Amino acid sequence: MHLLIIGNGVAGVTAAMTARKRDxxxxxxxxxxxxxxxFSRTALMYAFLDRLSRRDLEPYERKVWDRQxxxxxxxxxxxxDAEGRTVTLDGGATLAWDRLILATGAGPRMLPLEGLDEIxxxxxxxxxxxxxxxxxxxxxxxxxxxxxxxxxxxxxxxxCLHHHGVxxxxxxxxxxxxxxxxxxxxxxxxxxxxxxxxxxxxxGDTAFAVAADEAGRVxxxxxxxxxVLPCEMLGVCIxxxxxxxxxxxxxxxxxLGRGVLVDDHLRTSLPDVYACGDCAEVESAEGERFIExxxxxxxxxxxxxxxxxxxxTRAYRRPIFYNSxxxxxxxxxxxxRSADLPPETPTLLRRAPGRPLSQRLLEGPGGELxxxxxxxxxxxxxxxxxxxxxxRPVAWVRDHLHRARYDVEFRxxxxxxxxxxxxxxxxxxxxx
Amino acid sequence: MIRQxxxxxxxxxxxxxxxxxxxxxxxxSGFYVVLYFGxxxxxxxxxxxxxxxWLYGTFTVHLDAFGAQWLSFGSAESGLSYAGxxxxxxxxxxxLAMLVGGAWMFHRxxxxxxxMVRTFSVLFLQxxxxxxxxxxxxxxxxxxxxxxxxxPLKIEYLDPAHFEYFGEILVLYAFFASLVLTPLLGxxxxxxxxxxxxxxxxxxxxxxxxPWRHLSQKxxxxxxxxxxxxxxxxxxxxxxxxxxxxxALLPEGSAVGGWAEGTRRWYGLVVVAGLSGAVGTGLxxxxxxxxxxxxxxxxxAILGLVQKAxxxxxxVKRNMCISCGLCSKYCEMGIDVRAYAQANxxxxxxxxxxxxxxxxxxxxGVLRLENVRRRDPQxxxxxxxxxxxxx
Numbered sequence: 061m062h063l064l065i066i067g068n069g070v071a072g073v074t075a076a077m078t079a080r081k082r083d084x085x086x087x088x089x090x091x092x093x094x095x096x097x098x099f100s101r102t103a104l105m106y107a108f109l110d111r112l113s114r115r116d117l118e119p120y121e122r123k124v125w126d127r128q129x130x131x132x133x134x135x136x137x138x139x140x141d142a143e144g145r146t147v148t149l150d151g152g153a154t155l156a157w158d159r160l161i162l163a164t165g166a167g168p169r170m171l172p173l174e175g176l177d178e179i180x181x182x183x184x185x186x187x188x189x190x191x192x193x194x195x196x197x198x199x200x201x202x203x204x205x206x207x208x209x210x211x212x213x214x215x216x217x218x219x220c221l222h223h224h225g226v227x228x229x230x231x232x233x234x235x236x237x238x239x240x241x242x243x244x245x246x247x248x249x250x251x252x253x254x255x256x257x258x259x260x261x262x263x264g265d266t267a268f269a270v271a272a273d274e275a276g277r278v279x280x281x282x283x284x285x286x287x288v289l290p291c292e293m294l295g296v297c298i299x300x301x302x303x304x305x306x307x308x309x310x311x312x313x314x315x316l317g318r319g320v321l322v323d324d325h326l327r328t329s330l331p332d333v334y335a336c337g338d339c340a341e342v343e344s345a346e347g348e349r350f351i352e353x354x355x356x357x358x359x360x361x362x363x364x365x366x367x368x369x370x371x372x373t374r375a376y377r378r379p380i381f382y383n384s385x386x387x388x389x390x391x392x393x394x395x396x397r398s399a400d401l402p403p404e405t406p407t408l409l410r411r412a413p414g415r416p417l418s419q420r421l422l423e424g425p426g427g428e429l430x431x432x433x434x435x436x437x438x439x440x441x442x443x444x445x446x447x448x449x450x451x452r453p454v455a456w457v458r459d460h461l462h463r464a465r466y467d468v469e470f471r472x473x474x475x476x477x478x479x480x481x482x483x484x485x486x487x488x489x490x491x492x
Numbered sequence: 493m494i495r496q497x498x499x500x501x502x503x504x505x506x507x508x509x510x511x512x513x514x515x516x517x518x519x520x521s522g523f524y525v526v527l528y529f530g531x532x533x534x535x536x537x538x539x540x541x542x543x544x545x546w547l548y549g550t551f552t553v554h555l556d557a558f559g560a561q562w563l564s565f566g567s568a569e570s571g572l573s574y575a576g577x578x579x580x581x582x583x584x585x586x587x588l589a590m591l592v593g594g595a596w597m598f599h600r601x602x603x604x605x606x607x608m609v610r611t612f613s614v615l616f617l618q619x620x621x622x623x624x625x626x627x628x629x630x631x632x633x634x635x636x637x638x639x640x641x642x643x644p645l646k647i648e649y650l651d652p653a654h655f656e657y658f659g660e661i662l663v664l665y666a667f668f669a670s671l672v673l674t675p676l677l678g679x680x681x682x683x684x685x686x687x688x689x690x691x692x693x694x695x696x697x698x699x700x701x702x703p704w705r706h707l708s709q710k711x712x713x714x715x716x717x718x719x720x721x722x723x724x725x726x727x728x729x730x731x732x733x734x735x736x737x738x739x740a741l742l743p744e745g746s747a748v749g750g751w752a753e754g755t756r757r758w759y760g761l762v763v764v765a766g767l768s769g770a771v772g773t774g775l776x777x778x779x780x781x782x783x784x785x786x787x788x789x790x791x792x793a794i795l796g797l798v799q800k801a802x803x804x805x806x807x808v809k810r811n812m813c814i815s816c817g818l819c820s821k822y823c824e825m826g827i828d829v830r831a832y833a834q835a836n837x838x839x840x841x842x843x844x845x846x847x848x849x850x851x852x853x854x855x856x857g858v859l860r861l862e863n864v865r866r867r868d869p870q871x872x873x874x875x876x877x878x879x880x881x882x883x
Contacts, residue, residue, distance in 0.1 A: 070815070103816030106855075110504065112821055119815035119834060121711055355814050384812060386855040389603070393857070438857035442810055466809070466860055468851060470605035 061086055063369055064147060064155055066137055067163035068092035069101060070355055071337025074362030075161050076130050079370040086370055088129065089155065091147075093136035095189055097122060102355050104192050108220040114189075137164075142312035142330040159332050159369040162307070162320055163362065166300035166338035166353050171208060174269035180276030183294045186217040195295075199224050202292040206281045208267050209297030210237050212385055215250075217295045218259050219388060229260040229289055231281075233298075236263055240399050241383075243485055245409060246435050249416045250387045257388050262287065270294060300353055302339040317341045319351050324375045326365045336365035342376060354383060380448055382441045390416050395444040396431035398422060403486035408454055410478040412436070417473065419461065422485065423454045437473045438466040506777065507703050513777040521774035527582055528765040580627060586696060587623045590615060593699030600702075606848045606861070610688055614695035622692045637662050640690050643670040644729040645791035647759060651733065652740035653752075674791075675798045681863055682804025683795035684846025691791075693768065693784055697824065698847055701781035705849070708780035708826040715826070718787050718843060725763060726793035732759050763788065782824045786843055796842030805840045806850070807860045808833050819850035819859060833858050 063079055065072045068090045076088050090098075099117040106112040125132060135149030140160075147155045168185035176183070182198065185191045195217070203226065207218045210232035218228045236247035237254075251261050265285035273279040281289045302319035314328035315321045319341035326334045326342070337358035341351045352361070357378075364376040382395045401422070408421040417436030424430040428451035432444050443464045447457055462475050506512040594615045601607035621640040630636045635658050643650040649658070649666040658666070677685045687694045697705070708714075732755045739752035772784025785792050806829070813836075819829035825843040829850045832839040851859040 100815040100817060102814035103818070106816055106818055112817060116817045116821050119817065119830060121828075356811055359811070382812075384856045391857050438860075440809065441812060466857060468604055468606045468848070469861060470609050 061158045062156060063088045063159045063161070064157035065090050065161045065163060066147070067165055067337070067339070068095065068098050068132065069163060069165045069337060069358065070098075071165070071358040071362040071365070072161065072163035073098045074359045075163060075334075075336060075366030075369065077128065078363045078366030080128050080130065082367055082370040082372060087131075089131040089133055089157075091133045091135055091137065091149070091155070093134065093150075096132060096134060097125075099189065101187070104186065104189075105216040105220050107192055108186075108195060108217075109223055137306055138310075140307065140310040140312060142314075142333060145332075160330075160334070161365050161369050162314070162328065162333065162335040162339060163337045163358075163365070164303045164306075164320075164339045165358075167303045168296065169299045169301050171267060171296050171298055173267060175271055178272045178276065179270055179278055180272070182272075182278030182292060183270065183296065185296055186213050187300060195220070195293075198293050199226065202226050204289075204291040205229070205293040205295060206231060206267065206289050206291045207295040207297060208233075208281075209295070209299070210234055210239070211297065211299060212238075214295070214297035215254070215387060217297055218254070219257075221293070221295070222257065222259050226293070227260070229262060229291070230254065231265055231267060231283065231289075232261065232263045233266050234264065237261070241394065242433065243398075243407070243420065245411070245483075246418060246420070246433060249418065249435060250390060253388045253390055253416055267294070300338065302341070302351060304339055317349070324377075325368055325373070326361060326376055327368070332369075334365040334369050336361035342378075344378065345375070348378075350378070352378075356383070380445045382445065384441070387435075390435055391438050393434040393439040393441060394432065395439075395441045396422065396429070396448045398431045398433055398485075401431075401485055403484060405485040407483055407485050408458060408480060409483050410458075410475070410480050412473075412478050417478075419475075419478075421454045421457055424451070426451070427453050427455070429454050429457045437471075438468075440464045440466045507706075509707065509778060516777045517774060520776065521770055524765075524770035524774050527578070528769060583623050583626075586692070587618055589700040590618050590692075590695055591699075593696075593702055597699055597702060601852065604848075604852055607852065610848070611699065613689045614691070614698065617690055618692050618695050635659065635662065639665070639669075640692065642666065642674060642686075642791065644726070644733065644794070645691070645693075645789060647729055647733065647764075647790075648756075651736045651756070653736060653756075674795065678795050678798035679802035682802055682840075682846050683792065683799040683842075683844065684804065684861075686795055687785060687792060687845035688847050693772065693789065694782070694845060696773065697776075697781035697785065701776050704776050705781050705824040706821050707778065708782065708786070708824050710820055710823075710826050710828055718826070721787040722789065722793045722796070722843075725767075725788045726790040728759070728763070729790035732756075780824060780826070782845070785845065786825050792843070792845075799844070800840055800842055802840075803863045804846065805838050805862055805864075806832070806844065807838050807862050808836055809856075809858045809860075810836045812856050812858045814856055816855065818853040818855065822849050822853050824849070829859070 063086050065076055065088070072090060076090055079086055080088060097118050098120065100119055103112060103117050107114060107117055133149070133155070135151055135153065137147055138150050139148035145157055147157060147160065149155070168187045184194050184198065186195060199221065202221070205221045205226045206229050207214050207221070208231045214230060218230045222228045236244055237251050238247060242250065251263070254261050265283045265287065267281045267283050269282040270278055271280050271282070278292060278294050279290065281291055281294055283289070304316055304320055307313050307316060307320065312330065314330045314333055314335070319339050320328055320335035322328050322335045322340050322342055324342065324345045326336050326340065328335050338351070338353045340361060341349060343349050352358070360379065361376055364374045367374050380396055384391070384393045386392070406423040408423070409418065410420070411418045415436065418434070420433040421429055422431035422433070429448050431448070432439070465473060467473055502512060504510070506516060594611050597611045598608060601611075617640045622638055626636045626638055637658065638646065641649070643666060648654050650670060655663050674686065688698065735748065735755055736752050739746070739748040742748050767788040768784045772788070775783050813830070813833035815830055815834045817830050819833060820827070820831075823829050824847060825845060827841050827844060846861055848861050851861060
C-alpha cells in the first residue's frame, strides 16, 4: 500500500513518521515543492540572524529518511484524480496512491497595496525558504525597512532586520501589538521593549500604497494615517492562509472552505484522502469549524492523519490551547483561553514594578482558572493545563503559582513581590 | 551570510572555519608544540629541534624572559627550574584567557543567573586553586599541587611514585577527592559539578572558547566514536595506574618497573600533551571547544557513567519544541538535544557537562536542567492532602 503525502512541513512529516510507526510495510512518499528535506519553518529567523545555517534547520539527520523508508520527491501538485487514485506533478510525473494526505500548509496573506504592480523588488514575506533567501539578498542594500503586521512573524522579521543594522519601522493595524493574544498591559510591555531595542513602532495605522524607484525597488510606503515612510524593503506579515489554490482546479477536488474541509478524523470529502496542518479546516463533532495555523497543532494533526491513513481510527481533539514565544527577549507563555473572550472577563494581573514581568490569570464564571498569560519568565504549561482542566479556583492557583515556575536554576522569580490588580481582560481597572 | 562590516565578516570567518580560523588553529597548535616539546632549544640537533628552537625563540623567549622575572619572583635560589617558569607562564596566559572570556560571558549572559554563577565558579577556582595556590605552595617550598584537578585527569596524583614527594595529606586528599567526592557529587548534581563548575579545561572552553562552541560534531557517527574513544582512554588510565601500583608493590628491578616507566612517558606524551593540550585546545577554532572533554578525558568518562545513575537530567516540556535546532547547534558536546526535545523525552546523556546553554538559547523555554528524579515533585502536607492539590 502506498501512502502519498503532499507537503513536507511539520504536519506532513509527522504524518509520515506516525504512519511508519504504525505500519512498517507501508510505502511512503513525501512530495514538496519547497525543499528536499524537512526543515523547521519556525527557525527561519535564526537562519536570518546568522545563528543557524540552512542545514541546521533540518530536524533530522539526512540518513533518517532512508532508514525510515520515506521517499522524498520534489514537485508541485497540478492535478489530483481521486477515482484513478493518482496525483500529477508539474514536471509531468504521475504518482499512484492508495492513501493520500494533503499537508500543503499555509502561505502568506498579501496586503492590497496601490502601486504594487510597479514593484519589481523589495516587497517580502517571511514564511518560506525562498522568502529567507530574498530577505538575505536584499538586506545589504537596505538602510530602512517597513514591516507591516502585528503578530509573531512581524516582530521576528523586524528583529532580524534590526540585527543587521537596518532601521526598522513596525506598522500595526490595531492600536496595540498582537491584540488577539495579548491584553493591553502585556502589549504595552512588548512595544516598550521593541522601542528600547531600537525598533520604531507605529500603532493604529495601515499601509495602503507603495512607490518604486526607477529600478523598480520599493522607495516608500504610504499609510492611511498620512505617513510617508521611506524604505528599501517592505515586509508584509499579516498572517497566513491555507495553500489550496492548486486544489481548486484539479479533476476531483475535495470539498473546500477556507481550507480543505475535514471531519474530526481529518478525512476530506474524498475517500482515503486526509488533510492536516495549516491547510486543513476542521469540522469537529460538535460542529465547530476552525483552522489552526501554529506548529503544535500541525504536529498534533499530523499524528492523527498519519495514524488514520495507516488504518487507525483516531479523532482529533483540539487540545487546551497553549503557545509560547520569545518576544525580542521577553519569554511569553500562554495556556488556555485568552482570545475570543468577552472583554469584561475578570482577570488577576500580577506585575513586577518596572520590569517586563507579569502573569495574568483569567477567571471563568465559577471563579475557576480558564487561561494564563505569562511574560518575562518561563512556565510549565503542562501543570497550568492540568489546573485549567481541573478547574482550580484562581485564588488557589495564585497561591500555588510557584509550582508552575520553569525558571533556570538560581533564578527564582519572587512571586510574592508583585503588584496585583483585578482587572477585566480588556478595559480599565475595576478594583485593586 | 549577510554581514556587511569588516568586523562582522572577520567575526563570522573566525567563528566558522574560515581562513582566520585556520590561521588561529596553526598558531595555537604551534604554541602547544613549542610548549610541550621545545625544552632543549639551546643545542638544536635535528631539523625538528631547529624548527622548535626557531618557533620557541621567535614566539616565547621574550615572553618568557618577561614572565620569568616576576613569576619566579626573580629568585634563582628558590630552586625554580627553567621548565617551571615555562609552565607558570602558560598558567598565566591560560588564566588571562579565561578572565577575558569570562568577562565576555558575564556580559553576554547577565540575564541568566545559572551562567553567571557557573562562570564565577570556574574563574574563581582557576585564579585560586589552579594558579595562585600552586605558585604560593612552590614559593614556600611545598609541592606544587592543583587542588582543583583530580585523578584520572591529573593521573600522577594517584601514582605511587609521587606519593613521597606530595606527602601524606595531599595523597589522602587525592584519594578522597577522586574516589569519594567525585562519584558522590556526580550522583547528586551530575557531571556538571566538575566539568562546568570546577575544571580548568572546561573553564577555558566555556570562557575563551565560547565563540567556537557550535563547531562540535553533531550526528550519530561522532557519538559512536565518542563512546569508543572516551572509554578507551579511561581504560588506559585505569590500567596505567594499576601498573604503577603494581610496580610500587613489586620488588625493584622487575620488568613491571620498566613497563610503568614506559606508560608514564607515553601517557604523558600522547594523552596529556597531545590530546588534552595540542588537540584539545589547538582545535578550538576548527572542531569546537570540548574535543578533549568529549572524546578523551578519562575523568569525564567516569563522571559520565556516574551521571547516568544520578539525579541530574535535562527536562523537556511536552509538545513545546519547535525543532529550531538552536539547542543542538550550541551544544558543545555535540548532543543532538533537539532529537530529545522534539520527541518529548527528558534525558541524561553521559557526555552532557551541564553547561546550560541549550536551555539558554531555546526560544520556547523547553529545556531545564534539574537534579530531581521525579517530575513535578509535590510536598505532601495535610493541607495538600485535604484539598487534593498533591495530585
